Amino acid sequence: MIIIPTINLTMAATIAVLYAVGFYLLLSRSLMRVLIGVVVLGHASNLLLQLAGGPPARPPIIGTDPAAMADPLPQALALTAIVITFALTTFLLALGYRSFVLVGHDEVQDDVEDRRIGGQKADPVALESADDDPPDDSDDPSSDRIASTDDDVEAAATGERERP
Amino acid sequence: MSTVITLPVLLPMLGAAVTVVFARSPVLQRVVGVVVLAVVAALAGVLLVVADGSGPVVAELGGWAAPVGIALVADRLSALLLLVSTLVTLAVLVYAIDQRIADYGRGTASTTFHPMYLMLSAGVSLAYLTGDLFTLFVAFEVMLTASYVLISRRTTATRVRAGMTYVTVSLMSSLLFLTAIAMVYAATGTVNLADLAGRMDALPAELRTVLGLMLLVVFGIKAAIVPLHFWLPDSYPNAPGPVAALFAGLLTKVGFYAMLRTQTLLFSRDEPWTLMLVLAVATMLIGALGALAQNDLNRLLSFLLVSHIGFMLFGLAVFDAESVGGAALYAAHHITVLATLFLVSGLITRRTGTVALDQMGGLVGTAPGLAVLFVIPALTLAGIPPTAGFVAKLALLEAGVGAGSGPVAVAGVVIVASLLTLVALVRVWVRVFWGEPRPALPDDDPDDEVVVGTAATAAPMYAATAGLVAVSLAISVFAGPLTAMTDRAGVDLLDRGPYRVAVLGDAP
Numbered sequence: 001m002i003i004i005p006t007i008n009l010t011m012a013a014t015i016a017v018l019y020a021v022g023f024y025l026l027l028s029r030s031l032m033r034v035l036i037g038v039v040v041l042g043h044a045s046n047l048l049l050q051l052a053g054g055p056p057a058r059p060p061i062i063g064t065d066p067a068a069m070a071d072p073l074p075q076a077l078a079l080t081a082i083v084i085t086f087a088l089t090t091f092l093l094a095l096g097y098r099s100f101v102l103v104g105h106d107e108v109q110d111d112v113e114d115r116r117i118g119g120q121k122a123d124p125v126a127l128e129s130a131d132d133d134p135p136d137d138s139d140d141p142s143s144d145r146i147a148s149t150d151d152d153v154e155a156a157a158t159g160e161r162e163r164p
Numbered sequence: 165m166s167t168v169i170t171l172p173v174l175l176p177m178l179g180a181a182v183t184v185v186f187a188r189s190p191v192l193q194r195v196v197g198v199v200v201l202a203v204v205a206a207l208a209g210v211l212l213v214v215a216d217g218s219g220p221v222v223a224e225l226g227g228w229a230a231p232v233g234i235a236l237v238a239d240r241l242s243a244l245l246l247l248v249s250t251l252v253t254l255a256v257l258v259y260a261i262d263q264r265i266a267d268y269g270r271g272t273a274s275t276t277f278h279p280m281y282l283m284l285s286a287g288v289s290l291a292y293l294t295g296d297l298f299t300l301f302v303a304f305e306v307m308l309t310a311s312y313v314l315i316s317r318r319t320t321a322t323r324v325r326a327g328m329t330y331v332t333v334s335l336m337s338s339l340l341f342l343t344a345i346a347m348v349y350a351a352t353g354t355v356n357l358a359d360l361a362g363r364m365d366a367l368p369a370e371l372r373t374v375l376g377l378m379l380l381v382v383f384g385i386k387a388a389i390v391p392l393h394f395w396l397p398d399s400y401p402n403a404p405g406p407v408a409a410l411f412a413g414l415l416t417k418v419g420f421y422a423m424l425r426t427q428t429l430l431f432s433r434d435e436p437w438t439l440m441l442v443l444a445v446a447t448m449l450i451g452a453l454g455a456l457a458q459n460d461l462n463r464l465l466s467f468l469l470v471s472h473i474g475f476m477l478f479g480l481a482v483f484d485a486e487s488v489g490g491a492a493l494y495a496a497h498h499i500t501v502l503a504t505l506f507l508v509s510g511l512i513t514r515r516t517g518t519v520a521l522d523q524m525g526g527l528v529g530t531a532p533g534l535a536v537l538f539v540i541p542a543l544t545l546a547g548i549p550p551t552a553g554f555v556a557k558l559a560l561l562e563a564g565v566g567a568g569s570g571p572v573a574v575a576g577v578v579i580v581a582s583l584l585t586l587v588a589l590v591r592v593w594v595r596v597f598w599g600e601p602r603p604a605l606p607d608d609d610p611d612d613e614v615v616v617g618t619a620a621t622a623a624p625m626y627a628a629t630a631g632l633v634a635v636s637l638a639i640s641v642f643a644g645p646l647t648a649m650t651d652r653a654g655v656d657l658l659d660r661g662p663y664r665v666a667v668l669g670d671a672p
Contacts, residue, residue: 019343022339026332026336038332038335038339041336041339045342045343046342048343048347049346051350052346052350071353073355074346074349077355080298081301084309085339088305088331088335091309091312091313091331092331092332092335095312095316095327098319099324099325099328102320102321108328109325111329113401114398117457117459
């Protein structure tokens with residue numbers, strides 16, 4: 001059994017910060033922020049894998065003494081994980097671009113049907129009043145790009161989200 | 165035998181490569197896809213017979229002995245699920261091919277569909293067969309990456325939105341999986357499942373609990389257990405008919421299989437698992453009640469899918485040989501019946517031009533064959549005797565009733581959830597098949613690939629759906645031998661001995 005005698009505090013703190021930043025970015029609506037969040041989370045888990053391989057500054061597979069070398073398995077695992085994360089990053093980029101071409105922005109929108117069913121018993125006035133002034137829901141309200149669209153249903157969905 | 169066990173993974177990958185190279189030859193693509201999946205189904209049948217007769221089949225990749233190298237293992241559970249999954253994959257492929265022929269003629273080739281479909285099949289096979297935690301991660305990635313492409317190809321605005329949710333949630337669960345693997349490796353120094361089974365027992369109870377919960381969350385997202393199910397009713401209904409059927413049949417069950425495998429092998433326990441009982445109740449009830457509120461046929465089916473994941477969780481929660489075996493049988497039945505219902509939904513939508521229940525009606529007069537194809541899987545899902553659903557639910561209930569007061573209470577919820585399922589499906593029946601026939605609505609999104617509002621359907625689409633209904637009926641006809649076999653699978657899963665001996669080669 002591999003027991004890590006001491007854990008490098010700098011590494012542990014770095015990994016913790018990376019996870020926090022990654023999950024925070026994952027919670028935003030813009031797909032580009034989500035993408036950066038995924039990349040950061042990928043780094044965090046790869047660093048964690050490295051940490052699981054034992055203390056730093058030892059080369060993998062050199063000579064015959066197992067005590068002198070780093071555990072090569074986590075490095076192989078991290079390598080595989082890096083390749084997979086890389087491929088999925090490019091896929092997300094393509095998806096974001098596709099969304100930009102089709103919808104004009106790359107923000108994850110509400111599930112309209114879900115909002116409609118959720119609002120079935122709700123006050124209909126609140127749904128309709130959302131038509132008057134669709135609020136700008138983008139992460140950057142100062143930009144001239146408005147997140148909401150003119151579509152009635154989507155405006156209703158946005159209005160639904162605005163309600164407490 | 166060790167060659168046979170690698171082929172369900174290698175053949176679809178090879179087939180995917182061939183269909184990429186010959187992307188301009190649609191006939192060859194179709195033949196390769198169907199032949200590969202038929203061969204894999206036959207091999208899975210062989211594996212099931214051998215695994216049931218003489219214990220788990222093991223292959224050590226690259227000739228490296230087990231804890232060092234990657235092992236592929238086919239025991240009763242994985243061979244059974246592999247067989248049922250491949251049959252479903254094959255039927256859905258036939259359906260998809262004929263839908264395309266009906267819509268666009270024989271000559272049109274699709275560059276991405278066949279390769280991605282076969283890669284997804286390879287990933288599913290690898291996920292069932294692997295005996296290694298990291299290879300399980302790779303299998304999930306192969307499967308999910310293919311599914312990302314399938315759900316978002318020929319994108320329309322709605323499908324991009326659904327694809328975003330699906331991809332983001334799946335990616336997050338994959339990264340959590342990677343984190344869990346790193347922690348498991350740091351704690352034990354191995355990622356081989358059979359080896360882990362021994363080393364996990366030596367860990368402190370707290371650490372075991374943390375690792376178990378991490379893996380539970382990871383597979384819980386993939387299996388769509390409440391409260392980690394939100395992505396599913398949002399994304400599946402927006403996929404094209406056959407793709408939704410494939411996802412509904414396979415992907416969540418692969419997640420459940422991984423959960424079943426890891427929780428029984430690595431985190432063995434002696435008494436019913438209270439947390440899982442609570443999750444099972446929540447999943448069954450929230451799924452069934454959610455289905456009652458829907459007006460969109462595919463969303464309704466998606467919520468029923470979530471609800472019935474709860475039945476399998478109940479089997480896992482009771483944690484004895486009978487109940488775990490019952491969960492395996494339920495998973496096999498669930499794979500076929502959900503895929504069938506989504507295929508039927510695709511046929512209904514084609515005819516009516518809409519998925520909205522309140523805009524359909526009278527199909528029992530205009531399409532009586534479709535009504536038969538709907539009613540059999542619907543009754544199966546609700547668990548009406550003598551269907552496969554009844555057999556599977558009976559196995560779960562029998563196990564639950566004998567296991568103490570908590571499981572008995574949850575067994576009551578199982579019956580309530582079955583009744584709610586029946587209510588939801590009767591609602592579909594009344595809205596879609598009874599009433600005045602309505603004219604088909606025009607295709608509201610002509611740009612996307614899905615052609616709706618036409619009565620032109622190819623006969624093989626019905627044949628493929630009927631084939632799946634036949635598989636489901638076969639489960640109920642051969643209920644005796646199947647239940648006996650899944651009971652043996654349940655004993656194996658809890659015993660853990662046969663699996664470890666088969667992989668590691670000596671007594672643990």
